[in-house]
Amino acid sequence: MAMGIPGPSELDEAEKPSSVAERPSVRLRESLETLPAYVPGAAGSSPGVYKLSSNEAPFPPLPAVLTAIADAAEDVNRYPLMYADRLAEAIAAHHGQPADRVVVGNGSVAVAELIIRAMCEPGDEIVYAWRSFEAYPILVQVAGATSVQVPNSPDGRHDLEAMAAAITDRTRIVILCTPNNPTGAAITQTELLAFLDKVPSNVMVLLDEAYTHFVRSADPIDSFALLSDHKNLVILRTFAKAYGLAGLRVGYAVARRRLARSLRTASTPFGVNGLAQAAALAALGQQRLVAERVEEIVAERDRVVAALRQQGWETGDPQGNFFWLPLGDMAGSFATDALTAGVTVRPFQGDGVRVSIGETEANDIVLELTARWVARAGSDAGDTIRVGGSLQG
Known part of the structure; x- marks a missing residue:
């Protein structure tokens, strides 16, 4: 070693490089530290699960x-x-x-x-x-x-x-x-x-x-x-x-x-x-083919919403390719039941569940599920009650 240049063992402790963990880290703007994460609609977890969680068109590309x-x-x-x-x-x-x-x-x-x-x-x-x-x-x-x-x-x-x-x-x-x-x-x-x-x-x-x-x-x-x-x-x-x-x-x-x-x-x-x-x-x-597909979705939406109202659900007047169930704190439970039944939906915990209009078979699965929820609400001793047409825990 050259004269006058101390080796690593001779460095004063205060002069030694700090560990990587101790070094200052790159920081984002403070407003980004609390940025809410966008939650995408869940995909089907297995073959045969219909995706009704992202408001997508149920048709293949033109x-x-x-x-x-x-x-x-x-x-x-x-x-x-x-x-x-x-x-x-x-x-x-x-x-x-x-x-x-x-x-x-x-x-x-x-x-x-x-x-x-x-x-x-x-x-x-x-x-x-x-x-x-x-x-x-x-x-x-x-x-x-x-x-x-x-x-x-x-x-x-x-x-x-x-x-x-x-x-x-x-x-x-x-x-x-x-x-x-x-x-x-x-x-x-x-x-x-x-x-x-x-x-x-x-x-x-x-x-x-x-x-x-x-x-x-x-x-x-x-x-x-x-x-x-x-x-x-x-x-x-x-x-x-x-x-x-x-x-x-x-x-x-x-x-x-x-x-x-x-x-x-x-x-x-x-x-x-x-x-x-x-x-x-x-x-x-x-435009003609697009309009025909849109009309199919609208007709299916109207069919599903009419069935939901007949079951006793309050659905409002949905005008998109989806509908809303105001389930409040039970949104997560409904989404779990939906996945078990064979469809994914989009829960917003504390508010409700958004359900896309999809294939007729998928929509029928949802209607069977909502009917079961209404029946359970009517038979439970107190855990679940109907309020204003929606279900609340």
């Missing part, structure tokens, strides 16, 4: 979509169009809008995240109903903004009066989810117009219409008819539900030109892969 994916696969060594330009143009034409008002992203959740990130700074507030889509609080917290959650009315509808009253000088965005996920209630055109009149023009109204194709209410929203008079309105839609492309992640927003241009600039480069762009473009060209 033939035109499969062909488009196969053709696009030949070019996966190339980057896709940066902003999904061809798809954006087709979406715009479908809705009768200019193409420069459309922003396409990696699912509507990613587009919502982009909007929130572009709009909000720490301290800004975002108002939304609760319970609603469980990604909202995550997106808000990641952006450093503050959630202002307004409880739904007892029938699962947005309390629009309370939401309007919750707007302050710090509010940047109000999110409306219609039909609301997971309760299924839909806002009407009359209600939306009245609400928009109460919202300051500098507050964005983000209208999340993921399930709009399934709405059959007497006064459905015509969101695109409102864009010209309400420049703070942004429409959010997805290809995951009615078009059956949940696995490819394609969504879009329609907004005023200046905002759309800024959002595209701030978006992830090449954020929508080439296979997804091709599939969505093909699906958009299959």
Whole structure:
């Protein structure tokens, strides 16, 4: 050893490197330390278990979509169009809008995240109903903004009066989810117009219409008819539900030109892969077949809901491709029983259970299960009672 250079045994204890465990660790922002985790719908744990937990379409992909994916696969060594330009143009034409008002992203959740990130700074507030889509609080917290959650009315509808009253000088965005996920209630055109009149023009109204194709209410929203008079309105839609492309992640927003241009600039480069762009473009060209599939789901939803009401359940007026059972603290028990029966559902412990409309066989399994729960409620000596049509422990 060279003269004057001490060996390891000669180092003073204070000069020795600390152990890895003692070194300072990389830290996330404090607001992310308590970030709620998104809980996906459970998959079937064994063959023969139907998945009714993620509001997916129960049909296989359209033939035109499969062909488009196969053709696009030949070019996966190339980057896709940066902003999904061809798809954006087709979406715009479908809705009768200019193409420069459309922003396409990696699912509507990613587009919502982009909007929130572009709009909000720490301290800004975002108002939304609760319970609603469980990604909202995550997106808000990641952006450093503050959630202002307004409880739904007892029938699962947005309390629009309370939401309007919750707007302050710090509010940047109000999110409306219609039909609301997971309760299924839909806002009407009359209600939306009245609400928009109460919202300051500098507050964005983000209208999340993921399930709009399934709405059959007497006064459905015509969101695109409102864009010209309400420049703070942004429409959010997805290809995951009615078009059956949940696995490819394609969504879009329609907004005023200046905002759309800024959002595209701030978006992830090449954020929508080439296979997804091709599939969505093909699906958009299959409106007749898509509409037929949607009608099948709506008819099956109506059949199931009618049977549930006959059993004595309070289901509200579900307008999505799912329905809601207000089971409260018994949500987890119902989900466990459902899995044993052969289906997965989505429990929200303390609130209720969301059940997707799936194959007829799967829906019949659910109806058999709900009938057993009602029968048990009527025979139990006290553990389970019926309250207002729902079951409470």
